[in-house]
Amino acid sequence: MITRDMTALRAVNGGHALLRAYDFIICGGGTAGCVVARRLAEGGKATVLLLEAGGSHHVPAIMDSTQWMWNIGTERDWDFVSEPSVGLNGRTPPMPMGRALGGGSSINGQVWARGHRNDFDSWASLTGDASSSYERVLDIYRRIENWHGRPDPRRGVGGPVDITLPESPIPLVEALIASADGQGIPSADDINTDPMEGDGGCGLPNVLVRNGVERVSMATAYLDPVAPLPNLHVLVGAEVERIGLRGSHVGSVVFRRFGQRYEVEVIREAVLSLGAINTPKVLMLSGIGDPAELASHGIPCHHALRGVGENFQDHILLGGCIWEYETPELPRNNAAEFAFFCKSDASLPTPDLMPVLEECPFASEVTARQFDLPVGPASAWTLAPGLARPKSRGRVRLRGADPALVPAIETNFLSDPDDVRALIRGVEICREIGNDLRLAGFRRREVMPGALRGGDLEMFVRNASGTYFHQSCTARMGRPDDPLAVVDPMLRVLGIEGLRVADASIMPEITSANIMAPVVVIAERAGDFIRQTHGLG
Incomplete structure (x- = not known):
């Protein structure tokens, strides 16, 4: 049974009773949802409801920036798991996604990486929309940021x-920067400027951390300052199930909270900001997707969009190249204070490798058993090879018409041999840096992988690889003649009035760096488009 009486439900901000209808309903209070909610609520001209399946971000496990890894697998994580990947020797790596206000920005490693110039220029070319270009995106970054580093x-x-x-x-970290620079990966004062416009570089990552230990999530940055607004209602514990359609127009949003289903009316627009797994799930449960896929689960097709759930992309993070400390060192800041971008092949136009320091032993479930890992978070450090420009593509499917069923995530990791070759080179580069004489005082021994070659090194890569937590591209933005496009350049779902998508799923191709910052750009653009459409100033 679905109830339309909202009076029993109260928003967490101010205890307001929920309305039966809102101008705008944002589905998902993650990185993007917090941004869109603020931009639509500002000025007080529209009523806004933000629905989040998880809980508050004001808990110590989220706010302590050094503890982010320990949120994985808890109630603050959707706890998704990949289907078996042939390229990973049949392994089923976990696929963490934030389940709390702030979403991924509340449980991730707090790295602010803008993406490469070529990423955004490629989006502009693929969509025919100049507003996606690097120069236009730079303007958005400037208004988002409060940068405390070297002026630029x-x-x-x-x-x-x-x-x-x-x-x-x-x-x-200082020794790693010197070693990488000595290997031909130039050090940079700001890794988000020249390295993101050229052939890469190394240095300290930009981080969203205050006072050394306090996380800056998009919930704290965007949502908390507008929480007192009476026209913004935020409801936690509310899991969106489907969009109610009236012909080709959005009419309502159906969500479940504590076992009860509710339906709230949409006056102007609904925005899906549920992430690259749950956004295609809700679209398909709403009858928007590949007709054959929907029919296989008995879901009537209201609008055919074959690209829903297709084109899944993720960066690969490999656990890892590990060295035992000579003198144990506890993690600081975001526990990942060094990163670099480089090319596996000098002929590539864009850096395709993005390794990162993990200030602890970091291994997969397979490599952890194969090697003699030191015990304790301060015992060892890891250079984790990362793949920035994967060629492998996967998809997200429904398991059935029941919204409670977890979708099937076919990551298809390392199905393209070029991805394997790039990661092999990534391991080699990390070992060259980690075994450099400049780091002699920081390592007692190399724990793994050691000097593997040929098939043994390839096997290590396949056994060590998993997600970088950057799931994306499953509702991609494109031209009208793109058979897999789901949204247009203004992020409107093709063929449906009053419905947009604003999250990582709209990326045509994943950006060549951590994706939180580009997702904030996507959400800011969505806010601009919606405000312009409805005259909100």
Whole structure:
């Protein structure tokens, strides 16, 4: 049974009774949803409801920036798991996604990486929309950022998101920068400027951390400042099940909370900001998707869009190249205070590798059994090879018409041999850096993988690889003649009035860096488009 009486439900901000209808309903209070909710609620001209399946971000496990890894697998994680991947020797790696206000920005490693110039220029080419280009996106970044590092005309100051460099990083970091620079990966004061416009570089990542230990999520940056607004209602514990359609127009949103289903009316628009797994799931449960896929689960097809759930992409993070400390060192800041971008092949136009320091032993479930890992978070450090430009593609499918069923995530990791070759080179580069003489005082021994070659090294890569937590591209933005396009350049779902998508699923291709910052750009653009459409100023 579905109830339309909202009076028993109260928003967490101010205890307001929920309305039966809202101008705008944002489905998902993650990284993008928090941004869109703020932009639509500002000015008080429209009523806005933000629905989040998880709970509040104001808990110690989220706010402590050094503890982010320990949120994985808890109630603050959707706890998704990949289907078996042939390219990973049949393994089923976990696929963490944030389940709390702030979403991924509340449980991730807090790295602010803008993406490469070529990423956005490629989006502009693929969609025919110049507003996706790097130069236009730079303007959006400038208004988002409150940059506390070296001044640069490409950076923003005074925006809602505090961005800084790690404060007093562990001593290992300086040696890693010197080693990488010596290997031909130039050090940079700001890894988000020249390295993201050229052939890469190394250095301290931009981080969303205050006072060395306090996380800056999109919930704290965007949502908390507007929480007192009476026209913004935020409801946690509300899991969106489907969009109610009236012909080709959005009419309502159906969600479940504590076992009860509710339906709230949409006056102007609904926005899906549920992430690259749940956004295609809700679209398909609403009858929007591949007709054959929907028919196989007995779901009537209201609008055929074959690309829903297709084109799944994710960065690969490999666990990992590990060295035991000579002198144990506890993690600081975001526990990942060094990163670099480089090319596996000099002929490539864009860096395709994005390794990162993990200030603890970091291994897969297979490699952890194969090697003699030190015990304890301060015992060892890891250079984790990362793949920035994967060629492998997967998809997200329904398991059935019941919204309670977890979708099938066919990651298809390492199905393209070029991805394997790139990661093999990534392991080699990380070992060259980690075994450099400049790091002699920081390593007692190399734990793994050691000097593997040929098939043994390939097997290690397949056994060690998993997600970088950057699921994307399952409702991609494209031209009208793109057979897999789901949204247009203004993020409107093709063929459906009053419905947009604003999250990582709209990426035509994944950006060549951590995706939180580009997702904030996507959400800011969605806010602009919606405000312009409805005259909100």
